[in-house]
Amino acid sequence: MAAAGYTNPLRDARDRRIPRVPDPCALVVFGVTGDLARKKLLPAVYDLANRGLLPPGFALLGFSRRDWGDADFSQLAMESAQKGARTPWRDGVWERLAASIRFVPGAFDDDEAFDTLQQTLIELEDSHGIHGNAAFYLSIPPPAFPTVLKQMQRTGLADSGDRGWRRVVVEKPFGHDLASSRDLNQLVDSVFTADDVFRIDHYLGKETVQNLLAMRFANTLFEPIWNANFVDSVQITMAEDVGIGSRAGFYDGAGAARDVLQNHLLQLLALTAMEEPVSFDADSLRIEKVKVLGAISLPSDLHAYAVRGQYEAGWLAGERAIGYLEESDVPADSTTETYAAVRLGVETRRWGGVPFYLRTGKRLPRRVTEIAVTFKRAPHLPFPVTDTQELGRNQLVVRVQPDEGVTMRFGSKVPGTAMEVRDVSMDFLYGEAFTESSPEAYERLILDVLLGDATLFPRNLEVEASWRVLDPLEAFWVGSQPERYRAGTWGPAGSDAMLRRDGRAWRRP
Ligand SMILES: NC(=O)c1ccc[n+]([C@@H]2O[C@H](COP(=O)([O-])OP(=O)(O)OC[C@H]3O[C@@H](n4cnc5c(N)ncnc54)[C@H](OP(=O)(O)O)[C@@H]3O)[C@@H](O)[C@H]2O)c1
CATH class of the missing domain: 3.40.50.720 (NAD(P)-binding Rossmann-like Domain)
Structure with a gap:
């Protein structure tokens, strides 16, 4: 028998062995x-x-x-x-x-x-x-x-x-700024009712992104420390090793911030930082995501905390990669960024003072998307300083792709007679823990559309809240030159300087 308080008779008691199949x-x-x-x-x-x-x-x-x-x-x-x-x-x-x-x-x-x-x-x-x-x-x-x-x-x-x-x-893209996204929303809403509009951000269809919610809200372990009292900073990265390929027509003039930061990265931030929804349904999730997106603040000093870059020719995996300006159909004087990084704040009691560093770029050394939550140091270490020299900060890394899984980093005693403490990692790998392979994001999302389940689809207010974050950033960048970075490196030097200024460093996944 379930313990008192653990069953909710109002919840849908569906038999999970019977797959949900849409109506004809x-x-x-x-x-x-x-x-x-x-x-x-x-x-x-x-x-x-x-x-x-x-x-x-x-x-x-x-x-x-x-x-x-x-x-x-x-x-x-x-x-x-x-x-x-x-x-x-x-x-x-x-x-x-x-x-x-x-x-x-x-x-x-x-x-x-x-x-x-x-x-x-x-x-x-x-x-x-x-x-x-x-x-x-x-x-x-x-x-x-x-x-x-x-x-x-x-x-x-x-x-x-x-x-x-x-x-x-x-x-996506759901417009190219707040005004155009509102126009698009109005247009779509004039033809379809809001509940019948499904905006695709395929990142939300990924198992690991949904697992972030499972991790946070199905366990007791993480939520008590998921706040400014314990968290030092959060890094959200979406790195691609590819260039723009044949997408110049779409990409040039849009750039990395509009292409990735406005949607995928801000959605990942919202899921990382939002409060617990009252239930796992579309409306409850939307309410919490809109709240947290509305609480995002840009740094007052954008010169120091917003960086854009453009890749130059370089080497990637032993092969020569051409620069952005040499890609076909890209104007020779294009100032479109292929890399964007920014420090954001979330102005809530839970997150006040915790920096959220977001970055995305093309032609970086490898394809990886991850959310890394770094915790504060223990306030006191009862060990000799020399024994904890190699102890870093505790870190929880949710790997969205590839090698989907979660890694926890913490200090552990090094075998031997001394009390030396060093970082170790504990790894959960999707591929090893489960026998079923994960469905592709589009598979899950198309099925949800046919079932009418809008839980994993951003609603218009979320999209507008994201543009509210991006518009001032884009306005700040107008007329500026992106910083160059060599293909195959981790982005422009200004991005490393941004974290150094705060006494931190980007992870090298
Ligand atoms: N490709 C991706 O991985 C990706 C990722 C995320 C989002 N998206 C979004 O998904 C959408 C489609 O992207 P895509 O890459 O598939 O674009 P695409 O390769 O350019 O395909 C566009 C399609 O629209 C058709 N089309 C264009 N103008 C038409 C017209 N006047 N009348 C009839 N058909 C017309 C094209 O037909 P023809 O073959 O006759 O030209 C083609 O089938 C875009 O909104 C894009 O932003 C794409």
């Missing part, structure tokens, strides 16, 4: 020939089918400006799935999925194509019994959003009628 529905992907659809979305749909998580009445619709029929789209989906799927290839699964595939050719300003799409969905009610349920994934360039949303409004695609549901999935 259609998933419509706009921009299905694009990079995201081919690399992530189509493989994720196959993986969901392979795991038996799609309903029997499921239809996959592609919309794109190609003179294609269903068979051509089916071929693209098969190739994408074979290349990118996480689960093994099974002909039977594919054949069932392929039978549900439809393609609607057209450009976004083509009224007739949208009428055909509407008609196709009506036909799928008879053939697949989708009951009017449909999710529309906007995997399209951001400037196309207004056109597509207006087409959906005009044709009634956004209206579920009185039978099913209609949902829309919006990819």
Whole structure:
């Protein structure tokens, strides 16, 4: 029998052995020939089918400006799935999925194509019994959003009628500043109701990010020390070893702060610093995240505590890497940053005075995303100073990717006759602790969209609160030159100087 106080009869007592499968529905992907659809979305749909998580009445619709029929789209989906799927290839699964595939050719300003799409969905009610349920994934360039949303409004695609549901999935970037994000939110909210809008920040679909919440709120161990009394500082890093590849058109003019800091890093900060939600549902999480995002402060001295950089040619993993200005389609005089670092504060009783250092960059030595919480030193050490020379600070590192897991660093006695204390690490590795492999972030998020579970999707107020942090930073950087750093190094010297000024140093993951 459960101990008193440990059961909540109001909570959903779902049997976890029975997987949650969505209602019969259609998933419509706009921009299905694009990079995201081919690399992530189509493989994720196959993986969901392979795991038996799609309903029997499921239809996959592609919309794109190609003179294609269903068979051509089916071929693209098969190739994408074979290349990118996480689960093994099974002909039977594919054949069932392929039978549900439809393609609607057209450009976004083509009224007739949208009428055909509407008609196709009506036909799928008879053939697949989708009951009017449909999710529309906007995997399209951001400037196309207004056109597509207006087409959906005009044709009634956004209206579920009185039978099913209609949902829309919006990819980042959610605008390029507060004003444009508000415009975008208003536009989306004028076509869909707020509960039917799913903004994707794929970091929230990652197991390790969700584990941060499990770690904090399912244990008694961490929460009592998760505050300014015990925490010295927090570092949140998202480092990439790749350059911008063929994304210059999107990246140049946007830069690292808009591309990563505004969304992924601030979401990670919010989950690290927020108070416990009353329950693990979309509204309760949103309330806490908005509160903490609203409490973020920028340093008064941005010259000292905000750094932007741009990579120059260098060497990475034994290979020569070209500089940002040499990348194709990047203007020779571009001042776009490929590295951004900033010190933020969280003005709450829990976090007052604790610096949160955020950094992200391209062409850094390795691909790694982690949250490192460093604790204060013990107020007193009853050992001779010489015995604790190699004792650092306690640290808890949540590795989001790769090598997903958690590492705890603490002091331990070195074997021998002296009382020498040195740092050791205790490691939890996802791959070793669990036999099931983690689903891809997009797999989890697409399933949640079809289930109507918005827990892992940032809401408009969160997005706006994040832009409120970023706008003054971007304004401060306007007209300035980014500091150069060599590809294959850990970013510009100014970023190291920023932490040195505080008597700290960046971790070298
Ligand atoms: N790629 C990623 O890893 C990634 C990551 C995070 C977020 N995102 C976001 O996801 C969205 C899609 O990104 P992406 O990289 O897949 O872009 P992409 O490769 O440029 O693909 C864009 C898609 O939209 C279609 N399209 C563009 N204009 C059209 C029009 N007027 N009419 C009909 N179709 C049109 C393109 O069709 P054509 O093939 O005919 O040009 C293509 O299928 C963007 O909002 C991006 O910011 C992407």
